[in-house]
Amino acid sequence: MKIKFNRSTIIFLVVAIALILIVEVLYRIRPGGAPLLNEFWYTLLRKGGVIAMVAIGLNLIYGFNGQFSLGQWGFYGMGAYAAADVTFRWTQMHTANGLTILFCVLLFIGLSMYGVSVLVKRVRGLDPLSAFALYLIGVFISAYLGVLVGGALAGPVTSLLSALPGALAKQIVFFIAILLAGGVTADVSYLIGLPVLTLGSDYFGIATLGFTMIVKVLLDNSDTILGFQEMKGARGMISIPYMSSWLWIGFFLLVIVVATRNLLNSSHGRALISVREDELAAKAMGIDVTAQKLLTFVIGSLFAGIAGGLYAHIDGFLHPSTFNFIKSFDPMIIVVFGGLGSISGTVVASFGWILVLEGVLRNVLPSGFESWRYVVYPILLLLMMLLRPSGLLGGFEFPFIKAVLPSLKHKPSTPPTPDTKTAAGD
Amino acid sequence: MNDHADILTITQLGKDFGGLHAVRNFDLTIPPKGLYGLIGPNGAGKTTVFNLITGLYQLTTGSIRFKDQEIVGLQPFEITQMGIARTFQNIRLFPNLSVLDNVRIAYHAHAGYSMRDSVMRTSRFFAKEAELTERAQEFLGVFNLQDRQGVVARNLPYGEQRRLEIARALAAEPDLLLLDEPAAGMNPRETTALMDLIHFIHDRFELTILLIEHQMQVVMGVCERITVMDFGEVIARGTPQEIQSNERVIEAYLGRGAAALSEKLSEKRSYATGS
Numbered sequence: 193m194k195i196k197f198n199r200s201t202i203i204f205l206v207v208a209i210a211l212i213l214i215v216e217v218l219y220r221i222r223p224g225g226a227p228l229l230n231e232f233w234y235t236l237l238r239k240g241g242v243i244a245m246v247a248i249g250l251n252l253i254y255g256f257n258g259q260f261s262l263g264q265w266g267f268y269g270m271g272a273y274a275a276a277d278v279t280f281r282w283t284q285m286h287t288a289n290g291l292t293i294l295f296c297v298l299l300f301i302g303l304s305m306y307g308v309s310v311l312v313k314r315v316r317g318l319d320p321l322s323a324f325a326l327y328l329i330g331v332f333i334s335a336y337l338g339v340l341v342g343g344a345l346a347g348p349v350t351s352l353l354s355a356l357p358g359a360l361a362k363q364i365v366f367f368i369a370i371l372l373a374g375g376v377t378a379d380v381s382y383l384i385g386l387p388v389l390t391l392g393s394d395y396f397g398i399a400t401l402g403f404t405m406i407v408k409v410l411l412d413n414s415d416t417i418l419g420f421q422e423m424k425g426a427r428g429m430i431s432i433p434y435m436s437s438w439l440w441i442g443f444f445l446l447v448i449v450v451a452t453r454n455l456l457n458s459s460h461g462r463a464l465i466s467v468r469e470d471e472l473a474a475k476a477m478g479i480d481v482t483a484q485k486l487l488t489f490v491i492g493s494l495f496a497g498i499a500g501g502l503y504a505h506i507d508g509f510l511h512p513s514t515f516n517f518i519k520s521f522d523p524m525i526i527v528v529f530g531g532l533g534s535i536s537g538t539v540v541a542s543f544g545w546i547l548v549l550e551g552v553l554r555n556v557l558p559s560g561f562e563s564w565r566y567v568v569y570p571i572l573l574l575l576m577m578l579l580r581p582s583g584l585l586g587g588f589e590f591p592f593i594k595a596v597l598p599s600l601k602h603k604p605s606t607p608p609t610p611d612t613k614t615a616a617g618d
Numbered sequence: 619m620n621d622h623a624d625i626l627t628i629t630q631l632g633k634d635f636g637g638l639h640a641v642r643n644f645d646l647t648i649p650p651k652g653l654y655g656l657i658g659p660n661g662a663g664k665t666t667v668f669n670l671i672t673g674l675y676q677l678t679t680g681s682i683r684f685k686d687q688e689i690v691g692l693q694p695f696e697i698t699q700m701g702i703a704r705t706f707q708n709i710r711l712f713p714n715l716s717v718l719d720n721v722r723i724a725y726h727a728h729a730g731y732s733m734r735d736s737v738m739r740t741s742r743f744f745a746k747e748a749e750l751t752e753r754a755q756e757f758l759g760v761f762n763l764q765d766r767q768g769v770v771a772r773n774l775p776y777g778e779q780r781r782l783e784i785a786r787a788l789a790a791e792p793d794l795l796l797l798d799e800p801a802a803g804m805n806p807r808e809t810t811a812l813m814d815l816i817h818f819i820h821d822r823f824e825l826t827i828l829l830i831e832h833q834m835q836v837v838m839g840v841c842e843r844i845t846v847m848d849f850g851e852v853i854a855r856g857t858p859q860e861i862q863s864n865e866r867v868i869e870a871y872l873g874r875g876a877a878a879l880s881e882k883l884s885e886k887r888s889y890a891t892g893s
Contacts (some may be wrong), residue, residue, distance in 0.1 A: 316691065317691065451737050454736055454737045454738075454739055455733070455736055455737050457736075458731075458733075458735075458736030458743065458747065459722065459723075459725065459726050459729035459731070459736070459747070459750065460726075460729075460733050460736050461736070462715070462719055462722055462723045462726065463723060463726045465712070465715065466712050466715070466723045469711075469712035469713060469714060469715060470710050470711070470712055470713070472674065472706075472710060473706070473710040473711070473712065474712075474723070475674065475693075475694040475695055475698075476672060476674075476694060476698060476703070476704050476706075476710075476787075477695075477698060477703075477723055477724045477726070477786065477787075477790055478695045478698035478699045478703075478724070478726065478727045478790050479695055479723070479726055479727075480693070480695045481695070487733075597716070597718070597767065597768045598718070598748075598751045598755070600755060600764060600767070
C-alpha cells in the first residue's frame with residue numbers, strides 16, 4: 193500500500209481523525225459526572241455516522257451506477273441482526289459458536305459462489321435460470337458444511353478467546369461480528385443481484401423493495417421460522433452489548449469513505465459510472481455491464497451490512513419495525529438530498545438529517561409539537577428540490593475525494609489531418 | 619479471396635423482428651486494413667448489421683467470423699475486447715464525464731490492475747493508472763482534444779463530440795472499427811475534415827474500417843469497396859465507380875423512374891465528388 197501524501201490528503205485525514213477523537217474525548221471527559229457532550233447528541237452523531245454508511249452504499253448503487261435500489265434497508269436490518277447475534281452469544285451465552293459458524297458459512301458460500309461463477313463462465317450457453325439453480329445448490333451445500341465445521345470449531349475458539357482479557361476479547365468479537373455482518377449482506381446481495389439485476393432499473397427497485405419486506409417479515413418471525421430464540425421475533429432483541437462507540441463508527445466511516453473514493457477514482461470506478469451514463473455505449477466499450485451492476489450492488493450492500501452491525505450495538509435493542517420498508521426511503525432521501533453522485537454531500541446530508549430532524553427540531557419545536565418535525569422536513573425537502581435540485585452540495589466534493597485532473601505529460605505531436613477549424617465551425 | 623486472410627467474414631446473416639426481415643442473406647468479407655462502406659436508403663438494415671456484428675442483437679441465421687473465430691453468441695463486451703469497436707449513429711458519449719474519462723473508460727479492459735489495487739492504492743495502481751492516462755491523453759492529442767480533457771463531454775460542440783466518440787472507440791484498441799454515419803449533421807467543412815481524419819486513422823492505426831454513411835461525398839471519397847443494401851438485402855457491391863453507375867442502386871435510392879436518368883445522374887455525381 194502506498195499513500196500519496198499531497199496537501200488535500202493530509203488535510204482530509206487530519207480533519208477526519210481530529211473529528212473522531214474530539215467527539216469521543218468530549219464524551220469521555222466528565223467533570224462533575226456529566227459529559228461535556230451529552231449522551232443524546234453523542235448517540236445522534238453515532239446514528240448519523242451509521243446512516244451515512246448506508247447512504248454511501250446507496251449512492252454507489254443509485255447515484256453512481258444508476259440502479260434504483262430500495263433493498264439497502266433490508267441489508268441494514270440483516271447486518272444488524274447478524275452482528276447482534278454473534279456478540280449476544282459471546283457476552284450472554286459465553287460461546288463463540290455464532291462467530292465460528294457464521295464465519296465458516298460465509299467463507300464456504302463465498303468459495304462455492306466463486307467456483308460456480310468460474311464454472312458458468314466456462315460453460316457457454318447456460319441459461320440464467322439453470323445457472324442460478326447451480327448457485328443455489330452450491331449455497332445450500334456449503335451452508336450445511338459451514339454449520340458443521342463452524343460448530344466443531346466453536347469449542348477451541350471459545351477457549352482461545354476466553355484466555356484473552358475480557359474487554360479485549362469482547363472488542364475482537366465485536367470487530368469480527370461487524371465484518372461478518374458485512375459478509376452476510378455481501379453474500380446475500382450477490383445471490384439476489386444475480387437474477388434481479390438483469391431487470392431494468394424500475395423493476396429492480398420493486399424487486400429490492402420486496403426483498404426489504406421479506407427481511408422484515410423474517411425478522412418478525414426470527415424465533416419461529418428462523419429458529420433463533422435469542423432474537424425474540426416481533427418482541428425485539430434485547431441485551432445486545434453497547435459496543436458501538438463513536439471511535440468504532442468513525443473508524444468504519446472513514447474506511448468506507450476512503451475506500452469508496454479510491455474505488456471511484458480508478459478504472460473500476462469509471463467503469464461502474466459509465467453504466468449509469470449510457471449502458472449501451474458501456475457495452476460497446478467492452479464493459480461487462482451486468483458484472484459492474486452486480487459488483488456495485490454487493491459493495492453497497494456490504495456497507496449497509498456493516499452499518500447495520502454498528503447500529504445494533506448503539507441502543508442494545510433491535511426491533512423488526514426499525515427495518516420496515518417505509519424507512520427504506522430514509523437513505524434514499526438522504527442520497528437525493530446530499531446529491532446523487534456526491535460522497536461529500538451524502539456524508540454531510542446524513543449527519544444533517546439526523547441532527548436536524550431528531551436533534552434541532554426536537555429542541556426547537558414547543559413541547560407537544562415534536563411530531564411536527566415530520567411536517568417541517570418535507571417542507572425543507574421541497575424547498576431544497578426547488579432551490580438546489582442537484583443536491584445540497586451540488587457537484588461539490590471535498591478536494592480529497594474529488595478526482596484530480598491529470599496534467600498533460602507531453603506536448604502531443606501535431607496530427608496532420610484533424611484541424612482545429614472544425615471546432616470553430618460550430 | 620483467401621478466407622484466412624479476411625479479418626471479418628459474414629455469411630448468410632439474417633435477422634427477423636417478428637415477421638419483418640430486417641436483414642436477409644447478408645454476406646460481407648473484409649480483408650485486413652480494408653476500408654469498406656455500407657450504404658443504402660433509410661431502413662435498409664445497415665445499423666442492424668452493425669448491431670449484429672457487435673452482439674447488441676442476437677442474429678436469427680448465419681455466422682459472423684472475426685479473426686477466424688465465431689463471435690455469434692458472445693456478449694457485446696467480449697466482442698469489443700476481441701477487437702471490434704464502434705461509434706453510434708446518434709452520438710453516445712458518457713455525457714456527464716470528462717473528455718479524458720470518456721477515453722479512459724474504453725481502456726478499462728486493458729487497465730491491468732485489480733479492484734484490490736485501486737481500493738488499497740498499491741504501487742501497481744499508480745503505475746498502471748499513470749500509463750493508462752498517458753495513453754488516453756495521447757489519443758486526445760491525435761484528435762486535437764487534449765486541451766479539452768477536463769471538459770464535460772456533453773458541453774463539447776457537435777463536431778468535437780463526433781471526434782471524441784471516434785477517439786473513444788479507438789482507445790478500446792480495435793482491429794476493426796465500425797463507424798455508423800460519422801458525418802451525420804456535419805457541415806461541408808467538417809465533413810472534409812472528417813474524411814481526412816478517417817484516412818489518417820486508417821493509416822496510422824492500421825485499422826480495418828467499415829462505415830455506414832449517407833453522404834455520398836464521404837463514401838465515394840473514402841471507401842475502397844462499397845456494399846449497397848436495400849430492404850435488408852445486398853443489392854450491389856463493388857468499387858465506388860462501379861456503384862455509381864449501378865442501375866439497381868440508383869433505383870433503390872431514387873425510384874424506378876429515375877433509373878432511366880442514370881447516365882445523367884452518374885455524370886452529375888462524378889462532378890460532385892470531383893473524380
